[in-house]
Amino acid sequence: MELNSEEIDKILDLATVLKKEAKQRIFRKLLMDKVLAMIFQKPSTRTRVSFEVAMLQLGGHAVNLSISELQLGRGETIEDTGRTLSRYVDAIMARVYNHEDVVKLAKASSVPVINGLSEHYHPAQILADLQTLLEAKGKLKGLKVAWVGDGNNVCNTWLIGAALMGIDISIATPEEYRPLKEAVDNAQKIAKDTGAIIEIIDDPVMAVKDADCVMTDSVVSMGFEQERDKRLKVFIPKYQVNGKLINRAKSDAVFMHCLPAKRGEEVTDDVIDGPKSLVWDEAENRLHSQKALLCYLLLDENEIFRNLSHS
Ligand code: CP
Ligand code: NVA
Numbered sequence: 001m002e003l004n005s006e007e008i009d010k011i012l013d014l015a016t017v018l019k020k021e022a023k024q025r026i027f028r029k030l031l032m033d034k035v036l037a038m039i040f041q042k043p044s045t046r047t048r049v050s051f052e053v054a055m056l057q058l059g060g061h062a063v064n065l066s067i068s069e070l071q072l073g074r075g076e077t078i079e080d081t082g083r084t085l086s087r088y089v090d091a092i093m094a095r096v097y098n099h100e101d102v103v104k105l106a107k108a109s110s111v112p113v114i115n116g117l118s119e120h121y122h123p124a125q126i127l128a129d130l131q132t133l134l135e136a137k138g139k140l141k142g143l144k145v146a147w148v149g150d151g152n153n154v155c156n157t158w159l160i161g162a163a164l165m166g167i168d169i170s171i172a173t174p175e176e177y178r179p180l181k182e183a184v185d186n187a188q189k190i191a192k193d194t195g196a197i198i199e200i201i202d203d204p205v206m207a208v209k210d211a212d213c214v215m216t217d218s219v220v221s222m223g224f225e226q227e228r229d230k231r232l233k234v235f236i237p238k239y240q241v242n243g244k245l246i247n248r249a250k251s252d253a254v255f256m257h258c259l260p261a262k263r264g265e266e267v268t269d270d271v272i273d274g275p276k277s278l279v280w281d282e283a284e285n286r287l288h289s290q291k292a293l294l295c296y297l298l299l300d301e302n303e304i305f306r307n308l309s310h311s
Helices: 005-020 046-057 079-084 101-106 122-135 154-163 179-196 204-207 226-234 279-298 302-307
Strands: 036-041 059-066 093-095 113-115 144-148 168-172 198-201 213-216 254-257
Touching: 005 036, 005 122, 005 154, 005 198, 005 279, 036 046, 046 059, 046 168, 046 226, 059 144, 079 093, 093 101, 093 154, 093 279, 113 122, 122 213, 122 254, 122 279, 144 154, 144 204, 154 168, 154 179, 154 198, 168 204, 179 198, 254 279
Parallel strands: 036 059, 036 093, 093 113, 144 168, 144 213, 168 198, 213 254
Antiparallel strands: none
């Protein structure tokens, strides 16, 4: 919600250049001496490693801080943590249980704060997803994405991302697992300008009809483990992305999933390992799009373009 369509376009353009040039390492000084603090209240594979490698490959450094290592774990406030870290580092990325924590952290910090996933949103993921879809389809505007499954943090953020980029999105979830009202309202407001069509229904077959991309995510997100049995009964098999369902989408439709996947639950092996699946490119693009995001937040535009023109 803090980026507009033009800013996302710029970040995606930069991500494309950084990806193309990744092997040459010509941007290895772009973030020289910059430091990113990473706070993790929940586990992570992709977010943890891609942010750390992004900083390292651009000449900076990342400090990984799990909750048990911080005074935060012993009751220091998130605001005081942000005020302190702001005196040492250039940016903070935080993965939190309560979205309010990342909001408080951002308010108290004097450096940029990136949401590395909360129970409500996962914006760093959606930048990578947009990059992946753009690579596959050559455009974003006018595409149709189908989301099948839980109306969770990734789905909420996709609503915003789709609305901003003029992508139609059809979300099929059970009635009691609809996306966040705030995300739906904001997406609908943005869509009035961009022309994106936003649809929230309960029928996965209708959602995937004419879709260019079918997406899903775990039906038991981190923090909801105690609801596992109940959720599996509601979601599986109706909201499983399997060969039969994806074949109802366009013939050239692609499959995306932020990972980690629970194979055999929200997605079957034939889909995630099949020819339509982009999940490994999607995971890789976390690295490139986050490099672009970090440059966007930490450098002024002239500095970025000066570096690009030297390439
Ligand atoms: N997609 C994603 O954020 O993965 P991790 O939980 O492994 O970071
Ligand atoms: N919805 C998932 C995403 C994991 C990257 C979760 O919150 O656990």
